[in-house]
Amino acid sequence: MxxxxxxxxxxxxxxxxxxxxxxxxxxxxxxxxxxxxxxxxxxxxxxxxxxxxxxxxxxxxxxxxxxxxxxxxxxxxxxxxxxxxxxxxxxxxxxxxxxxxxxxxxxxxxxxxxxxxxxxxxxxxxxxxxxxxxxxxxxxxxxxxxxxxxxxxxxxxxxxxxxxxxxxLPAEQRLAAYEMLMDELNRTHLGQGMDICWHNEREVRITPAEYLEMCACKTGCLGRIVARLAAIITDQPERVERAAATYAELTAVAFQIGDDILDVENSLGRAGEFGKEFGNDVREGKKTLLVIHAIEESPPETATRLQEILEAETNTDDELAEALSIIEDAGSIEYAREHALELAADARAAVDELALDAETTDRLYTFTEFVVDRDV
Amino acid sequence: MxxxxxxxxxxxxxxxxxxxxxxxxxxxxxxxxxxxxxxxxxxxxxxxxxxxxxxxxxxxxxxxxxxxxxxxxxxxxxxxxxxxxxxxxxxxxxxxxxxxxxxxxxxxxxxxxxxxxxxxxxxxxxxxxxxxxxxxxxxxxxxxxxxxxxxxxxxxxxxxxxxxxxxxLPAEQRLAAYEMLMDELNRTHLGQGMDICWHNEREVRITPAEYLEMCACKTGCLGRIVARLAAIITDQPERVERAAATYAELTAVAFQIGDDILDVENSLGRAGEFGKEFGNDVREGKKTLLVIHAIEESPPETATRLQEILEAETNTDDELAEALSIIEDAGSIEYAREHALELAADARAAVDELALDAETTDRLYTFTEFVVDRDV
Incomplete structure (x- = not known):
């Protein structure tokens, strides 16, 4: 073939x-x-x-x-x-x-x-x-x-x-693969469901743990499918399947947070640049880890202002710039970056637990670095 | 429970x-x-x-x-x-x-x-x-x-x-159920894909066999899931699963054609009745078995006229009534009814092949009659 x-x-x-x-x-x-x-x-x-x-x-x-x-x-x-x-x-x-x-x-x-x-x-x-x-x-x-x-x-x-x-493949591996897929595809739809509902809500009411769960379900489950499918069809023991899935999930969540950070970082200072879109996540009212952190950590009136801008149907460029500054001033970029790096470290630990050959270990490390450190 | x-x-x-x-x-x-x-x-x-x-x-x-x-x-x-x-x-x-x-x-x-x-x-x-x-x-x-x-x-x-x-259930039955579901849910999407594509096309270019296949996939596969799932979880031999699936598919296709007939029959003579919708399938440009037959069997200029009415973005009540008359004059109602009755007879034959107890056989007969003979 x-x-x-x-x-x-x-x-x-x-x-x-x-x-x-x-x-x-x-x-x-x-x-x-x-x-x-x-x-x-x-x-x-x-x-x-x-x-x-x-x-x-x-x-x-x-x-x-x-x-x-x-x-x-x-x-x-x-x-x-x-x-x-x-x-x-x-x-x-x-x-x-x-x-x-x-x-x-x-x-x-x-x-x-x-x-x-x-x-x-x-x-x-x-x-x-x-x-x-x-x-x-x-x-x-x-x-x-x-x-x-x-x-x-x-x-x-x-x-x-x-x-x-x-x-x-023997029947039990095919069955295990189907059961795994149903498991992960169900959770994918839970993740998407949470994301959509929050998007439609005005208030930011969710916790960092709920945000991370949404990422783990929505983005992580497809990663888990990658890892678990490879483990199942090559007939690995359960602890290997689990560690590989953990690696993939952590990498996917780190990727999602990286995305959220990039959107803010690439937007800061861009207000008024001709033809450039900026502050897209704020414009869409996305409840990212950075936003959740900024609302938790800012003084009450600043948090309320950020919430207002996120809730508004449309925003001026000045309002977007203001929201981005609130996020920056709250230290939310560093908070999110530290979190992404922790997740990446946990992902590496999951790889170590797999105890694979040096070459594969290196590839998996590289892959996590690639998704976390990318600049576009 | x-x-x-x-x-x-x-x-x-x-x-x-x-x-x-x-x-x-x-x-x-x-x-x-x-x-x-x-x-x-x-x-x-x-x-x-x-x-x-x-x-x-x-x-x-x-x-x-x-x-x-x-x-x-x-x-x-x-x-x-x-x-x-x-x-x-x-x-x-x-x-x-x-x-x-x-x-x-x-x-x-x-x-x-x-x-x-x-x-x-x-x-x-x-x-x-x-x-x-x-x-x-x-x-x-x-x-x-x-x-x-x-x-x-x-x-x-x-x-x-x-x-x-x-x-x-034993593992092999669970696997068989998953494989059956993947089989049928894939074909469901083929049926819906064909239906949607025809809907978006102006010309009526399909054959009765393609129309029946669309029904067999789109409506029939969910019926097949009902029958095959019952056969699989009770561990029936393959020929039983096949005959039960055939029964359910034929009944579902007969149901679909019954739907198409009802839309035309209930619409005939209703033009101008205050507040009543009529000729919905023609209005939507649906390529039903009746329409396919009428276009095949009508004189060329009549067939072209029917095609024109179906293709139009909007229709007057007079145009809808004209299209319904063309379908009636072509003998398409009788053609479709005969077809539905044949399918129902084939469905009963599939039940006979199952050689179940008299009570179940009667229930399955009744069910087919119910879906074909309904008047709403």
Missing amino acids: VSPHVQDELRIFFTSLALGACMRETLAEWRPVVDEAIADLVPREIDTEYLESFFGEPTYAYDPDGLQRALSDPLWDLLDRGGKRWRAVLFLVFVEGFGEDPMAYLPYACIPEILHNGTIIVDDVEDGATKRRGEPALHHIYGRDVALNAGNALYFLPLKILTEDPGN | VSPHVQDELRIFFTSLALGACMRETLAEWRPVVDEAIADLVPREIDTEYLESFFGEPTYAYDPDGLQRALSDPLWDLLDRGGKRWRAVLFLVFVEGFGEDPMAYLPYACIPEILHNGTIIVDDVEDGATKRRGEPALHHIYGRDVALNAGNALYFLPLKILTEDPGN
Whole structure:
């Protein structure tokens, strides 16, 4: 299934990753390999033969033209816009770390990757997003109905890989994988549910622990799927699966906090710069860890002012700048950064607990550093 | 888990079903039993204890208030509006027909029922529906983001029942159930994808076979889940699972065609009746089996005229009446009715193949008649 050429690329990738080469470029080089595997699952051109082999014989007759437009066109439009495919890559790093040949499990690497792209499409509909990766959000191109159905189809399509069973897994491993996926996908929706509800509330009433839980569920669970799937299909003991999941969850939460910090840091001092968006999180009224901290730590009238700006339907640039200053003055950037670094340290500790070979350990360290220290 | 009182109600229900009592009222009586089982899965009042026991320990802390509004409120709002819960009831009929005590498997009856309610919420967002069961569609009350996330959460929440394993099923049965669900839920999204794409196309280019496939996927697969789940958890041989699935699929397709016929029949002669909506399917440009047949069978200029009316953004009442007459004159109502009756006969043949006890056979016959012969 995987050509020797692709195998070479994969080897080069792993070598360069171990050497700590620039992660961003390396991931970019590796994208075509993952995309080739995804194209085995959802081809760019859908025909009856594919539909019958992947989804089973129809009772009457499929309409491949309709399904081209309902499924393949939106997915490949999104994939071709970019994305680093890091969920697939991290999965393969784990598989190799667990002593198995990643080539043998390449199709499984598509599971978290396709799920992730499904959530992107659905999230954009939920948020009423206008743009995605620099182009119009999918529902603006294909219509809300087609985009949403495609996004939801991508929640179930990759799970069929376990039934297809390219790795010849014993029944108990396939069952464990399904149970794990149901566990994590349920919690993903809890995380998204909390985030959305808070977004729709005016008041900031949540605690740092609830915010971190939202991140752990919404962003962390997809990371946990990556780690646990690799552990399950390579038949690791439970404590390994658990430590790998903890690593992935902590890294994902650190990533989310890093995102929140970047939004504030990149915005400070930018007010009035022509054509630059700034203070997006404040504009959207997002209850980030920084905002929760700033409201807890500021003098009452300052906290009330920040709350007012967050609650307002629209804000002037001056108001955004004021909110950003309140956050900065409360020491919330340092607080959040310390928290992210602690999470990263805990993630490294979880890797140490795994006691994998030095190369894999180094890759996993590098990966956490990459997501926490990135500047864009 | 199930109170003696509820067990009595269930017995009464089954008896009255066997006696061919009015299905509609019987289903209504039985609704509280299913709703009690659903409330065990998603309580009306969400607290930390429920969240921790159903979704697992949080890493930090859940926000039960947020999840009340994100999950439980929208679901129970929808359930309390009505719905016949026939998917749950049909599941229990099959379980008893397969020689097992339906009480022992009541929680599993919630799987197709909750999935169905999830698809309703998502479909309404996709279609931009304004009403659902006489009240505003959920996204008009809770916002598109909350409604959509709740709908999607309901795709995964019931699948966790298999992991909870209230029936103490062996691993191979749980795996078979998961694989079946992935199979059918993938095809559900193919059906919805075809339907949506055709809806967005101006031309009627599809064949009756493609239309029937869309029904078999979109409506039939949820019926197949009902039948196959009952067969799997009671450990039936494959041929039984297949015949039961065929019965449920055929009944669901017959139901869909019955729907299409009713829309035309109830509309004929109603043009100009004050306050009555009529010709809804034509108004929406739906490519039903009747429309496909009428376009195939009418003289070319009449077919073109029907196509024009379907394609138009808006229609006058006279145009709707004209389209309905073209459909009637082409003999499309009789064509569709014959087709629905054939499907119902095939469904009965599938029941005969199952060779179940006379009582269950009669219930399954009655059920098919009920969905095909209904007048509203």
